[in-house]
Amino acid sequence: MYKLLLVVALFGCALAAPLNDDTITKFLSNQDTDGTYAYDIEQASGIQIKEQGLGGHNAQGSYSYISPEGTPVQVVYTADEFGFHPQSNLLPTPPPIPEEILQSIRLIQEHPTPEELADREVRARQI
Secondary structure (H helix, E strand, O other): OHHHHHHHHHHHHHHHOOOOOOOEEEEEEEEOOOOEEEEEEEEOOOOEEEEEEEOOOEEEEEEEEEOOOOOEEEEEEEEEOOEEEEEOOOOOOOOOOOHHHHHHHHHHHHOOOHHHHHHHHHHHHHO
């Protein structure tokens, strides 16, 4: 009885699991002796990945896919000694700084405290 129940449960799980036929439909790769490289990959599910650069120094590329909600996602990026820099309409962005805060920052910069003035003098002598 338990074996039959186990077989039925496993069969049910197999039927419930989606088929994941995400085969690679395109694979281009190039690696040169000067360290430059490039690759271009596409999968049956619509995933696309492209990158080119100089190994260990910089890279430029992009990737795209369809989100689980059905939204197309595309990210274009560069990477260098200053970090990874993605660009996409779907990346979160901070809210704008309120004008009152910007005015406060300008006021603080234009009217430094005596301690700030003393600190500026010390720093100027260190250079």
